[in-house]
Each structure stands twice: as C-alpha cells, then as structure tokens.
Amino acid sequence: LIQNEFCDGGSLHARIQDHSLGESELKILLMHVIEGLRYIHSNDLVHMDLKPENIFSTMNPTAHKLGSSSEHYQGGKDDDGMDSVYEELRGSENLVTY
Numbered sequence: 027l028i029q030n031e032f033c034d035g036g037s038l039h040a041r042i043q044d045h046s047l048g049e050s051e052l053k054i055l056l057m058h059v060i061e062g063l064r065y066i067h068s069n070d071l072v073h074m075d076l077k078p079e080n081i082f083s084t085m086n087p088t089a090h091k092l093g094s095s096s097e098h099y100q101g102g103k104d105d106d107g108m109d110s111v112y113e114e115l116r117g118s119e120n121l122v123t124y
Contacts, residue, residue, distance in 0.1 A: 033082035042078060055083055 038055065041047040047055075059081055063073065 031084065033084055035083035035085045037079050038081040038083065039078035041083070051083075055081070 035041070038047070059076075063076075066073065
C-alpha cells in the first residue's frame with residue numbers, strides 16, 4: 027500500500043457498507059482513482075489488486091478538490107477495436123492509492 031497522505035476517511039469498502047458516501051463524493055473519489063491509475067500506467071506499472079478495500083479517502087472533502095471543473099472527453103478505439111471514452115482530468119495531483 028502506497029499513500030501520499032493520512033487517509034482518515036477509511037476505505038471505500040467501509041464507506042459503501044455503512045452508506046456514508048454520497049454520489050458527488052463518490053464521483054470525486056473515483057476521478058482521483060482514475061488519476062492515480064493514469065499516473066502509474068504512464069510509468070509502466072499496474073495495480074494488480076484494485077478493489078474498494080484498497081481505496082482510501084480523507085474526511086476533508088476539499089483535500090481532493092479538482093480545482094477546475096473544465097473536463098473534456100475524447101473518443102477513441104482501444105487496441106481491441108472497441109469504442110472507448112477517455113476523460114482529461116485537470117487539477118490537483120493528489121493520488122488516492124495505487
């Protein structure tokens with residue numbers, strides 16, 4: 027487990043179990059997971075055990091604020107020829123877990 031800050035909000039699994047995670051908070055958290063995965067993939071690494079028990083958050087919702095709300099989507103084809111959508115995220119580089 028590698029983290030870059032103290033995550034006092036617990037795991038995503040625990041938050042799902044006790045129903046304490048709102049939709050907007052979940053979206054922000056998952057966007058940061060995407061950022062983290064994008065970062066490690068750009069360094070030729072893979073996670074190998076991505077699951078809610080391995081995703082952590084902070085109690086302070088502003089700690090993972092994305093700064094700018096400007097996002098754009100870019101369609102493309104994966105290596106297998108399937109359509110895909112890529113999201114360009116802008117803002118902080120806070121990585122939740124990887």
